[in-house]
Amino acid sequence: MDRVRIMPVLELLTSSGFGSLLGMRHALEPDHLAAVSTLVSRERSSMKAALLGVCWGIGHTFGLIVVGAVLVFLRAELPPRIADFFELLVAIMLIVLGSRAVLQAVRQGPAHLHTHAFAVHRHSGLPAHVHIGTWTLARRPLLIGAVHGLAGSGALTALVLTTLPSTGARLTYMALFGLGSTVGMAALSGLLGWPLARLGAHHAVARGVSLAVGAMSVVLGLFWGYPLLGRLF
Secondary structure (H helix, E strand, C coil): CCHHHHHHHHHHHHHHHHHHHHHHHHCCCHHHHHHHHHHHCCCCCHHHHHHHHHHHHHHHHHHHHHHHHHHHHHCCCCCHHHHHHHHHHHHHHHHHHHHHHHHHHHHCCCCEEEEECCEEEEECCCCCEEEECCEEEEHHHHHHHHHHHHHHHHHHHHHHHHHCCCHHHHHHHHHHHHHHHHHHHHHHHHHHHHHHHHHCCCHHHHHHHHHHHHHHHHHHHHHHHHHHHHHHC
16 A cells, blocks of 8 residues: 555554543543542442543533534634633632532532432432433533533644644544543542542541542632633733
8 A cells, every 4th residue: 555545544543542542641630630529529439430530521522522623624723812711611610619519518418319200319419410311411520521621622722733634633633532531530530439439438537528629629720710810801
């Protein structure tokens, strides 16, 4: 086969694999850790915690690809003010999530039951969810992931526009980057859920974890958002 035909394929395969690995590393960034920690801090099952991570990853990939695809087709970069606005949304979200976790830990509301058709669910302040047929997706992690995807779309698009030769390669890279983020966050959430499931039997310890995670999220949100306010306003 002609070398000219082989090289773009090899370049796409190499860059796509690299994109997946970068996506997994991307899941470990502080704002992602803080956001997902507030979600899984009240989980009592590592499997359920991992599923929350998957929902975050789906939302993250969706936000990333929607904005990224538009920029790729336009061959444009995200304007700095819009990028800063998306970052500010992340900061506000961290503050809201952290405040919610602290309030939940203080109030410790009782569990309640509700039904969907023939299914009965017990909730104790867990993230709201959406039923799509037999599938259940956590609404809050989806939205949180989507906001993070919007915030990261500008930098990722700038990277693929300068390194990859074709629109197909750029979109594939972004999709695999999102897949890597989903896998990384699912694994991380599952690992976090394992000790939390055991600490959950100790009410005071579980409450302390929620307070600590919530406070950390609020502090990070304030630290993240303050310079953005100066640039935007």
